Amino acid sequence: MYFARGPLRPLFPLKSIQSSISVAFSCLILVTIAVTSLIQFRLSVDAVEKNSRGYIEEVIKQVNTNIQSYVDNMENISLLAMTNKDVKYYISNNSFISEEERRPYEKRISDLFQSILYTRKDIASIMVFGYNGRFVSDRRITSLNPNAKVEEQPWYRNAKNEGGKSVISAPHVQNIIQNEYRWVVSLSRELKNTDGITADGVFLVDLNLSVINDLARQINLGKKGYVFIVDESGNIVYHPQQQLIYSSLRTEHIAEVTTAGSGDSFTVDDDEGRRFYTVQDTNFGWKIVGVAYAGDLIGYKSTLRNSILITVCGVAVSLLVSVFLSHRLSRPIRNLQKTMRMVEKGNFDVKTEIGQMNEIGQLGRTFNMMVGQIKNLMQEIIETQENKRKGELQLLQAQINPHFLYNTLDSIVWMAEQQKHEEVVLMTSALAKLFRASITKDQEIVPIRVEIEHIANYLLIQKMRYADKLNYELAFSDEILPYRTLKILLQPFVENAIYHGIRNKPEPGTVTIRGYATADAVVFEVEDDGLGMTEVQLARIWERQVNPDPGKGGIGIHNVNERIRLFFGPEYGIRIRSELAEGTCVSITIPKVLD
């Protein structure tokens, strides 16, 4: 199987450093903050839950202690009655108290009960029922409810069954006294005879239910939280919505509560909301349960929301800052890039702004310098190319100098008229050879032999034209023959020597052309014994000839020099020595170039 594999591409190709930086920053910040706030959230939820559970447990413990103290108090009262001799004697089966004696007994007992009752607002009533049919209450004159039989009351029966141990009843309506229907919690206990075996009666203390009711009602477990109490078998002792439960309008999690041990807590989460149940056992069998709604725990949600709010704000601000920062960081780079693009398009006249001297500033400076350098080089190249082309053009003009051609043809005509056939043939063939050499355009550089031949032909023609006025000598060393030279290198100098040096001289002149090799170069010398030049004239030769006059047939010395230098390098070129009335010597140095 073959897969076409391209270069691996990043998921999101990022176009600029700025975007990379901002995306990286954003991701970093987001991930960090997300993780931190998640952990923070978890921790705080746990902490809040733990705290509130602890708080509820504390509160319920307090309720437990309070209820316990009420019950303990009843217990103490019962112990008091149990140990009271009057009570014992009064209900004792084998005591023989006559009707007359009964009254003071009853009064003393009743006074005792009453004094207890005065000190305790929470106690509704204290009574003692002897199995001998006698009974005393905290009230002086008490009539019992004729329709309620004491023996049938649950608290009475339970006390009898327990045989001496105290029994706590569920809250109920105490209907034993005529015309009184009070909600109470009863503590009852069977009283023993002095022998400790025989049971003599039942003692009853009633606690006002309002005490427990108030207690449970005052407990603040948030707005909706509440306290309820169940007994050992799961019957509701107290519940703020007891009637609703009886009418099945509400349910309570009784089963969980009865299985839970003291100090246990559990969480319920249904359509009524998440809430915590905390259970505390009392030592007389009741279970006190606190219920707190999670949504009620004030400060819980708002604190969390605050922290999340701050986090979100922080993320937003840091994102903005990161965008700003990355923008600032990448702006000089983008400027540099813009400038580079302009340079790319060929505009070398630009300069990038350099802000601070940081890395990017240094980069900009180096770039500016580089662009300047390139600009100079380009200028040079352009100039060089221009000069080269100019030289070539002039060379071409030199080769086919029309004046030269007319003059030569005139000479030929004149010679032909004179019947000098031999000379005509000689000159014509020299001219032909000269032109052939010129026309071979394919090569810029030719063997020295060809150049010698060329200059010989040229001089031959000139010699024929000027006859006795011109003499010439050619002296080329054999060592230079293997080397090459620029085409038509010597002709302009010879031409100058003839036209400027010898032609205007009254006596005949001689042009000497030498060629020899030095250690590392080939030197040509074109020497004439003509008029020579003044210093000023010499200097003018070197000046650039902007518009060389083609009519004068002059190829600028300067241009030839330039041609040599361009071709062979700056260390080669032309030197001119000249003395007025003595002559001029031009020496041309070129390198040894083999085939």
Added chain:
Amino acid sequence: MRIQRFTLALALLLLAAAVYAVFDFKLYPASSAPEKTVTLLLKSKNIRTDYWQTVSAGAEAAAKEAGASLDIEGPLQETDADAQAELLEAAIDREPQAIVIAPIDDDRIAQSLQRARDAGIKLVVIDTPSKLKPAPVSVSNNHQEAGRQAGLAAARATKGNPYVAIVSDFPDSVVSAEREKGILEAVSSDPAHNAGTYYAEDAEEKAYALVKRVLARKPGLNAVLALNEPAALGAAKALKEAEVTNRVTLIGFDSSIYQIKLLEDGSLKAIVVQKPFNLGYLGVKSALRLIDGQKVKSTYIDSLIVTKDNMYTPENQKLLFPFNQK
């Protein structure tokens, strides 16, 4: 540049979220703390009226459960229509979200209720129907069903052959009429079973005299159904005097300490008790549902028949002896 734009958008989005959170944060407690306001207008706020105190307790339970704020108002006398009308007007001016009312039968109340309805206040009528048309949502005791239960109890006590006299209060009383209707449903209006309905006008003496007269005139009478407390007390006295307590079954309505005593001593065979706690609870609960914009149907609360044997069970104790915070 696209990524940068994305980052900017993300930042803006987050800022928007933050702004929203601030807004929500400011708005939320404002709308949740005094979130729902309900005014409960009773026939009587007298702490001696156990019935209305228990209704209040139920209403408070419902308000606490929902975290709503509840105002409870009511005249001292159950018949004080003027006072209730004034209280209703004042309540409307306070602009609660809902009013739960046990209306006293009076035209002014109906007019005020119309004004409340026009003001966009949700209405729930409890206990007794109002004259407002169309009828608002109501939560009431099912008086007819209560009457039927009493009739069935009478039929059971007379071994299926009841001969029943009904002691009512006034011919135009809505509650009594419904109870009577329920009784006759269970007993049949056949003259063989129905000894007639007598109006004692809320007076014990009058009921006593009436029952005495009926006993003399209709010797076969074996059951008396007393539709309210004075009727029951008067009838019990008459039956005791005639020493026919065991032969003639007396069944009463509503609980009071006197009726309970009669139940204990056997003068009353049974009493049919209402559930005022549930009335208050369901009344406020319906109002809260209306505030939430839910559809709410009228509710009927069934009554319970209590006899001497079961009067001290935990459930019935709670109904017979309302335990109210003083």
